[in-house]
Amino acid sequence: MTAIANQQQAQAWNDWEGRHWADHPERYNAMMEAFNAPLFAAAGIAAGHAVLDVGCGTGLTTRLAARRAHLGHVLGVDLSGPMLERARRDAAAENITNIAFEQGDAQVHPFTEAGFDVIISRGGVMFFADLAAAFSHLRHALVPGGRLAFLGPRPDGPDSAYAWATAALTPYLREPSPAARGMGSLLDPARITEVLTAAGFRDIQITPERADMGFGADAEEAVDFIFAMGPTRHNLRDVDAASVAELRDQVRTAISEFETPQGVRIPGGVWIVTAAR
Numbered sequence: 001m002t003a004i005a006n007q008q009q010a011q012a013w014n015d016w017e018g019r020h021w022a023d024h025p026e027r028y029n030a031m032m033e034a035f036n037a038p039l040f041a042a043a044g045i046a047a048g049h050a051v052l053d054v055g056c057g058t059g060l061t062t063r064l065a066a067r068r069a070h071l072g073h074v075l076g077v078d079l080s081g082p083m084l085e086r087a088r089r090d091a092a093a094e095n096i097t098n099i100a101f102e103q104g105d106a107q108v109h110p111f112t113e114a115g116f117d118v119i120i121s122r123g124g125v126m127f128f129a130d131l132a133a134a135f136s137h138l139r140h141a142l143v144p145g146g147r148l149a150f151l152g153p154r155p156d157g158p159d160s161a162y163a164w165a166t167a168a169l170t171p172y173l174r175e176p177s178p179a180a181r182g183m184g185s186l187l188d189p190a191r192i193t194e195v196l197t198a199a200g201f202r203d204i205q206i207t208p209e210r211a212d213m214g215f216g217a218d219a220e221e222a223v224d225f226i227f228a229m230g231p232t233r234h235n236l237r238d239v240d241a242a243s244v245a246e247l248r249d250q251v252r253t254a255i256s257e258f259e260t261p262q263g264v265r266i267p268g269g270v271w272i273v274t275a276a277r
Contacts, residue, residue, distance in 0.1 A: 002104040006129035012178035013080035017230040022082035025058035027225050034211030035270050042274050043149035047071040049117040054106045055124010059087025066099040076101045107134035111141035121150035127182040135199035142277040152186045154269040161267045168250035177234035201275035209272050212265035219256040222264040
């Protein structure tokens with residue numbers, strides 16, 4: 001691994017949370033699947049483009065980019081060794097050859113100056129130790145006129161569907177899990193604009209996007225997933241088994257309201273952000 005500016009996140013994503021993502025990519029990808037199309041529409045990847053995927057995780061977005069840039073090349077960068085191992089394995093299984101993965105911190109990773117036409121990220125840019133420094137570094141990795149497109153969470157507030165479905169957990173979610181620290185860094189459009197402007201980007205556009213997010217085939221599967229996710233597992237680690245079982249029953253009852261023939265679908269929202277060098 002090259003130099004790391006964000007040691008806390010490097011440790012977290014190579015620990016139990018990173019391994020859970022690596023072992024269950026289909027669950028996390030299903031949750032975000034509906035937002036892939038607007039992200040790639042915003043990115044505008046062409047056949048011959050060189051593309052960088054920041055915080056690529058287990059590599060689904062990297063593989064999707066590689067199919068679009070089939071005459072070009074795509075590099076996925078992530079802090080997590082377990083997730084990159086899964087990414088490489090899945091890319092090889094799909095026989096995608098115009099793709100590579102590197103373990104590193106994109107805030108300081110030695111990218112080639114003006115080496116990419118497009119930079120994408122499905123949420124990974126939230127976790128930088130220094131947002132302005134990181135985006136400035138990424139801007140230099142873009143060709144002049146190159147495009148940045150990333151997705152970030154959009155807060156729906158305490159009355160959102162997900163908050164209602166998981167309300168029983170709210171009193172217990174007192175702190176972010178190790179890997180979730182930083183998730184709130186780019187919630188506010190004014191903050192996003194401030195950071196990107198300070199990093200030297202122009203033509204900044206921030207668009208809200210809503211879709212139904214997939215949490216499992218049924219309420220039981222969705223509860224298993226939610227209780228295995230980092231923030232829930234971290235905050236319930238010292239709660240007795242009987243209380244956890246009661247919480248599971250309460251969340252299962254609430255989340256059953258979102259069961260459909262296509263599985264548990266809970267409305268959610270993100271920001272789609274684009275900018276140019």
